[in-house]
Amino acid sequence: MLENDGVYLGRVWRSDLDGPSIVTLREGRLVDITSRAAPTSRDIFELADPVAHVRSCEGEDIGGLDEILENSRDRTRAKAPYLLAPIDLQAVKACGVTFARSMIERVIEERAAGDASAAGEIRKMVGNIIGDNLRDLVPGSPEAMQVKKALVEAGLWSQYLEVGIGPDAEVFTKSQAMSSVGWGAEIGIHPVSSWNNPEPEVVLVVASDGTVKGATLGNDVNLRDVEGRSALLLGKAKDNNASSAIGPFIRLFDESFTIDDVRAAELDLLVEGEDGYRLEGRSSMKEISRDPLDLVAQTVGRHHQYPDGFVLYLGTLFAPIEDRDTPGGGFTHKVGDRVIISNPQLGRLENTVRLSTECAPWTFGTADLMRSLARRDLI
Incomplete structure (x- = not known):
């Protein structure tokens, strides 16, 4: 699923601690490296050398990757750790119309x-x-x-x-900090929509000073009919319960993975419906119209600061037009669709489509995170 030479950072929910933990992947095992020095994902990317911290930090082995992936598919298993989105306090921004x-x-x-x-x-x-x-x-x-x-x-x-x-890129707020879902979670389609699709994207992780520190995969779930009615409905089309999926892990930039790998990335998409429907697609970062670092520069600077850093969806080449049901009707999701976005260097992000009103509600916010960390004497 992931290359062995990479430095990966993720988050899991630990029922035994009643809160989230920061993890890294070592030899197929997930190690909890949450510490007072860097208790959040945001804190790690604000370090001068996050790679050195993740590589050297001692931690607790909490299970094999395959086991925790299975937990993430079935979150009813008692006290079993499962994957969350690998970000926490960072703002969640996105670029549109970049291909x-x-x-x-x-x-x-x-x-x-x-x-x-x-x-x-x-x-x-x-x-x-x-x-x-x-x-x-x-x-x-x-x-x-x-x-x-x-x-x-x-x-x-x-x-x-x-x-x-034109000269100015589209940069918008995709969702709120702490609201993104991770690997195995349900992703939400607003019930008013009847024409929608997945958007497989590379997501950059950017520190508060504007330095790009790593990348991950994202699904920028899109409601084509809602946005098509009016661009002023972009917020309704983009920001709904469980509409931002990110993961499985952030791959940190190091000697084996750089921004040039992002520029050359090929993303594969697979949609499998409960009705036997199957759709395959691809998004190639080589065809992006604006360089990723230009998109970062248009997001952060003297004009706008992000003291907790941010993540940035870079946009997608993929726009499915194949008819799913009626001739001329194009593609749209159905409840139960399994969506898999993959890349050899970033892994595989897997989610199942539900109505946003039926996905687990977002209840754990920033205040809850702070209370959880304080309870565990981490802040």
């Missing part, structure tokens, strides 16, 4: 006004005019501005094309 192909799909959503049945004809019309001309454009460049002019003249300009090829 040309998914940018075109956002335009289609807008033109269809959330009606999936209208998407096919609009896709054909837009494709005939745009073709592949956007793929090699540098956002904000003179060439991009010429394309913008042509699209305006063709009556096809859109706010999605503005952030796709």
Whole structure:
């Protein structure tokens, strides 16, 4: 599941401690390295050398990885540790429209006004005019501005094309600190949505000073019909109970894994429905329109600070258009879908789709974390 030479950081829920713990992976075993020096995921990434800390920190062996993965699928097992999202106090930010192909799909959503049945004809019309001309454009460049002019003249300009090829990236708040779910958890689709999809993405982990310290996998669950009705509904489309999945672990940047590996990452997606449906897809970071470090710089700086650091979804190339049920209806999730996002260097993130109203409610927040750590004499 994970490369042996990597330095990995995660979080688990320990029922015996009635709270979360920080863990690392050593020779197939999870070791609890929660300490007064760095009791949270946020604290570890604020250290001058988080890799050295994770490698050298003594800890408690709490079980084999396979065992804890099984616990994470079935969280009813008494006092068994299970995986949480590997972040805690960090802000959860996301970038949209960072790939040309998914940018075109956002335009289609807008033109269809959330009606999936209208998407096919609009896709054909837009494709005939745009073709592949956007793929090699540098956002904000003179060439991009010429394309913008042509699209305006063709009556096809859109706010999605503005952030796709204009100078400013789309950066939004995906969910609240402490609200993301981890490996094996249920992911939530708002019950008002009938056209939605997974978004497999690389997620960067960034310290408060803007330094990128590692990466993980994420599912930026998206409601295409809600956002398509109006971009002002982005919050409703993106931030719902269990709509942010991150994990299984953060791989820290070291001699074996760097930002260049992120730039070259290939993500595989598998969706398996209880009805026997199967969808495979891929998102290649090589096709991203903006460099990951440019997206970080547009998120943090003199204009905006994050004292607890943040994580940043980098956007996705994947936009499923294959019909699942009715011709022309495209893809949408069904309750019970199993979603697997994988990458050889970052592992595999697995979740099951439910309505957000049926997923476990988010009840453990920042105040609860502080009380748990104080109770355990960690702060």
